[in-house]
Amino acid sequence: MAAPPDPARRSARARRSILDATTALTAEVGYAAVTVEAIAARAGVGKQTIYRWWPSKGAVLFDAILDRGSDAERGTALPDTGDLRADLQAVLRAVVAELADPATDRTNRAVTAEIQADESLAGELVTRLLRPQMEATADRLDRARQVGQLAPDADVEVAVELLFGPPFHRWLLRTGPLEDEYADRLVAGVLSGLAPRAP
Amino acid sequence: MAAPPDPARRSARARRSILDATTALTAEVGYAAVTVEAIAARAGVGKQTIYRWWPSKGAVLFDAILDRGSDAERGTALPDTGDLRADLQAVLRAVVAELADPATDRTNRAVTAEIQADESLAGELVTRLLRPQMEATADRLDRARQVGQLAPDADVEVAVELLFGPPFHRWLLRTGPLEDEYADRLVAGVLSGLAPRAP
Amino acid sequence: MAAPPDPARRSARARRSILDATTALTAEVGYAAVTVEAIAARAGVGKQTIYRWWPSKGAVLFDAILDRGSDAERGTALPDTGDLRADLQAVLRAVVAELADPATDRTNRAVTAEIQADESLAGELVTRLLRPQMEATADRLDRARQVGQLAPDADVEVAVELLFGPPFHRWLLRTGPLEDEYADRLVAGVLSGLAPRAP
Amino acid sequence: MAAPPDPARRSARARRSILDATTALTAEVGYAAVTVEAIAARAGVGKQTIYRWWPSKGAVLFDAILDRGSDAERGTALPDTGDLRADLQAVLRAVVAELADPATDRTNRAVTAEIQADESLAGELVTRLLRPQMEATADRLDRARQVGQLAPDADVEVAVELLFGPPFHRWLLRTGPLEDEYADRLVAGVLSGLAPRAP
DNA sequence: GGCTAAGCGAGACGGTACGTCTTGTCTTTAG
DNA sequence: CTAAAGACAAGACGTACCGTCTCGCTTAGCC
Numbered sequence: 001m002a003a004p005p006d007p008a009r010r011s012a013r014a015r016r017s018i019l020d021a022t023t024a025l026t027a028e029v030g031y032a033a034v035t036v037e038a039i040a041a042r043a044g045v046g047k048q049t050i051y052r053w054w055p056s057k058g059a060v061l062f063d064a065i066l067d068r069g070s071d072a073e074r075g076t077a078l079p080d081t082g083d084l085r086a087d088l089q090a091v092l093r094a095v096v097a098e099l100a101d102p103a104t105d106r107t108n109r110a111v112t113a114e115i116q117a118d119e120s121l122a123g124e125l126v127t128r129l130l131r132p133q134m135e136a137t138a139d140r141l142d143r144a145r146q147v148g149q150l151a152p153d154a155d156v157e158v159a160v161e162l163l164f165g166p167p168f169h170r171w172l173l174r175t176g177p178l179e180d181e182y183a184d185r186l187v188a189g190v191l192s193g194l195a196p197r198a199p
Numbered sequence: 200m201a202a203p204p205d206p207a208r209r210s211a212r213a214r215r216s217i218l219d220a221t222t223a224l225t226a227e228v229g230y231a232a233v234t235v236e237a238i239a240a241r242a243g244v245g246k247q248t249i250y251r252w253w254p255s256k257g258a259v260l261f262d263a264i265l266d267r268g269s270d271a272e273r274g275t276a277l278p279d280t281g282d283l284r285a286d287l288q289a290v291l292r293a294v295v296a297e298l299a300d301p302a303t304d305r306t307n308r309a310v311t312a313e314i315q316a317d318e319s320l321a322g323e324l325v326t327r328l329l330r331p332q333m334e335a336t337a338d339r340l341d342r343a344r345q346v347g348q349l350a351p352d353a354d355v356e357v358a359v360e361l362l363f364g365p366p367f368h369r370w371l372l373r374t375g376p377l378e379d380e381y382a383d384r385l386v387a388g389v390l391s392g393l394a395p396r397a398p
Numbered sequence: 399m400a401a402p403p404d405p406a407r408r409s410a411r412a413r414r415s416i417l418d419a420t421t422a423l424t425a426e427v428g429y430a431a432v433t434v435e436a437i438a439a440r441a442g443v444g445k446q447t448i449y450r451w452w453p454s455k456g457a458v459l460f461d462a463i464l465d466r467g468s469d470a471e472r473g474t475a476l477p478d479t480g481d482l483r484a485d486l487q488a489v490l491r492a493v494v495a496e497l498a499d500p501a502t503d504r505t506n507r508a509v510t511a512e513i514q515a516d517e518s519l520a521g522e523l524v525t526r527l528l529r530p531q532m533e534a535t536a537d538r539l540d541r542a543r544q545v546g547q548l549a550p551d552a553d554v555e556v557a558v559e560l561l562f563g564p565p566f567h568r569w570l571l572r573t574g575p576l577e578d579e580y581a582d583r584l585v586a587g588v589l590s591g592l593a594p595r596a597p
Numbered sequence: 598m599a600a601p602p603d604p605a606r607r608s609a610r611a612r613r614s615i616l617d618a619t620t621a622l623t624a625e626v627g628y629a630a631v632t633v634e635a636i637a638a639r640a641g642v643g644k645q646t647i648y649r650w651w652p653s654k655g656a657v658l659f660d661a662i663l664d665r666g667s668d669a670e671r672g673t674a675l676p677d678t679g680d681l682r683a684d685l686q687a688v689l690r691a692v693v694a695e696l697a698d699p700a701t702d703r704t705n706r707a708v709t710a711e712i713q714a715d716e717s718l719a720g721e722l723v724t725r726l727l728r729p730q731m732e733a734t735a736d737r738l739d740r741a742r743q744v745g746q747l748a749p750d751a752d753v754e755v756a757v758e759l760l761f762g763p764p765f766h767r768w769l770l771r772t773g774p775l776e777d778e779y780a781d782r783l784v785a786g787v788l789s790g791l792a793p794r795a796p
Numbered sequence: 797g798g799c800t801a802a803g804c805g806a807g808a809c810g811g812t813a814c815g816t817c818t819t820g821t822c823t824t825t826a827g
Numbered sequence: 828c829t830a831a832a833g834a835c836a837a838g839a840c841g842t843a844c845c846g847t848c849t850c851g852c853t854t855a856g857c858c
Contacts, residue, residue, distance in 0.1 A: 047831095047832085048830075
């Protein structure tokens with residue numbers, strides 16, 4: 001019954017201004033206070049043009065995030081200077097800096113909240129933005145193991161989560177500051193473990 | 200002008216049925232679909248009785264969570280069997296089980312989403328529920344260090360986040376299953392670290 | 399089931415301050431904007447004290463009116479100076495003045511509106527305040543007929559309404575000014591009629 | 598800030614069903630018990646559609662009345678059979694019948710009550726419905742005077758009020774029955790006056 | 797002169813309706 | 828013939844009052 005719109009005829013200008021308006025409004029008043037009407041008004045677009053292409057306000061925000069993150073996707077390959085500790089610190093410092101950035105904080109929190117209620121959004125976000133980064137990190141760790149910089153039986157999958165989980169936890173629950181020094185401590189903790197070294 | 204209500208005259212019955220109705224409705228239809236009107240109707244209570252004592256729907260849900268968690272608060276002391284690995288596994292398994300429990304999943308996600316938009320709620324949740332658990336774990340690690348089961352320079356604060364961050368990350372982003380075996384791998388990873396052992 | 403309260407123990411102070419508060423509030427903000435809560439607050443009285451003695455806001459206003467009108471009730475006997483025209487002019491001028499008085503206008507309109515929706519209030523108002531005045535006027539007309547100042551077949555009942563109906567009509571519908579000159583014209587119109595006199 | 602709606606885009610269907618629902622509900626349960634929500638529900642209309650075009654419940658009722666009276670407005674020209682008494686009786690009988698009609702009684706009382714609290718509504722009601730009828734009657738009386746059926750100095754303005762005031766007074770205060778015989782007595786009283794005729 | 801039953805001030809309660817706001821659809825209009 | 832503009836049906840929001848219901852606290856008047 002509902003004829004799906006023809007993507008070929010979609011107005012690029014409208015799409016751009018909708019995504020921009022969404023990002024701007026979210027940063028200004030917070031996601032909860034953003035309305036579809038406000039987005040349409042700011043974008044100079046009819047409401048129907050939004051509803052024609054997105055199923056919900058959350059999906060628009062989500063697209064705005066992905067759109068912004070498109071560049072980042074390309075830079076997913078980790079540096080490999082040969083110095084594992086330095087490379088991991090570089091990654092973690094970047095993660096911590098992204099989370100600490102006030103310019104994107106509200107948007108990041110909003111999209112994190114949003115994906116709790118929409119599993120498919122969660123899936124896409126993870127696939128498009130998070131997974132590449134985690135896999136790149138896993139690759140770097142694998143390479144380190146091959147050259148003997150890691151224990152042969154190191155659990156790489158868990159190691160990646162040990163690196164990314166804590167800053168995310170700290171950011172979401174606001175349990176502590178997010179700084180370079182914190183990133184470095186995490187790397188140190190993951191590399192050395194807690195158990196005492198043999199003498 | 201706005202006379203604050205007298206807590207001494209608050210109806211315990213109304214409070215109970217509101218919290219119960221909130222929990223039940225959230226589990227049934229999901230937090231986003233819960234309305235204050237529905238809570239009031241389910242609880243057999245006037246809307247004003249909700250608005251008299253809570254500023255928002257989120258605050259009610261939050262109280263319902265805290266109320267449920269009150270018992271848990273008491274059991275914050277970690278087991279100390281002398282076997283550090285076993286004790287940490289017990290804690291992590293409990294955390295993983297709580298997050299994996301379908302009965303509370305929606306409520307937990309809703310409250311996590313809610314505290315992203317309300318810093319004060321976040322603070323209280325952390326103080327009342329999370330911090331005690333994390334500090335109990337830190338205490339257990341400190342004791343382990345004193346008896347030589349940990350490296351003397353182990354970073355206990357980071358270690359706690361290495362334990363709790365990953366399951367939370369996995370749960371929120373749905374990047375993997377939450378099972379006992381996962382808890383055990385985390386404990387193993389944290390204890391041993393990635394670096395190769397001296398022979 | 400509901401034990402009726404004991405009038406003997408009724409607080410005269412509370413009754414007085416409730417009626418006064420009602421009159422004052424009605425004059426200030428208009429009857430529609432008066433609430434029982436506001437009356438109670440202004441009177442320094444519990445809401446229940448109002449509901450104990452009156453069934454509704456309208457009944458309170460009504461009592462306030464009657465209370466004020468008690469004095470007027472006594473002066474219902476018309477003057478009888480022997481000059482019918484002058485006597486009727488005196489009555490009509492008083493009626494017109496009462497309706498034109500800005501101090502009581504809002505209250506009078508409110509009670510008139512109120513009795514449209516409550517037939518029993520209407521009955522009591524008419525019995526206590528209007529009927530006495532109309533009957534006194536009818537009596538004066540009867541006396542005039544007996545002394546030959548009126549046609550022997552004059553319809554006294556209708557005559558009374560011809561006198562009181564027009565100013566009331568003009569007041570309620572705001573179709574014209576209410577002044578002494580208007581009262582005199584009415585008396586003249588009623589006395590002479592429209593038909594041409596025999597030469 | 599508040600953009601006034603564009604009347605050109607107003608839905609005729611919605612307007613009609615709102616007015617109809619208002620009339621029906623008022624007749625059924627009485628004006629005081631009518632709520633805007635009930636009107637919207639009955640009319641199959643969103644509440645906002647009512648608030649977009651009317652400022653209050655009273656204004657809606659008022660429009661419903663005017664809407665109903667629109668036909669009547671056209672028939673304002675009085676009959677002129679040459680027989681003044683008969684013509685006036687016809688008018689008064691119609692007025693009395695309208696007031697006595699149980700089908701419209703509640704609505705008429707409600708709108709009369711409503712205009713007590715809103716002077717502008719009163720003005721419009723008078724202008725649209727009452728004034729035309731009164732002026733038509735005044736015209737008829739003027740014509741009668743020109744042909745010598747009235748005293749040359751008859752006060753026509755007052756005469757009109759002598760005719761319309763009494764039935765309205767009787768209706769509002771419920772002081773007597775409203776029947777044809779009453780209309781005829783009023784006409785007789787107004788035409789002949791009270792004063793004795795010269796022999 | 798103490799006891800006790802009622803009225804009292806106060807205000808929380810279960811409700812209802814308010815008038816506003818937002819959603820997602822449908823309709824009109826101007827380019 | 829498309830898309831902006833925006834009216835529409837629906838319904839949740841948070842507020843204001845309603846009329847009822849406890850609370851302690853006077854305050855009689857009967858023992």
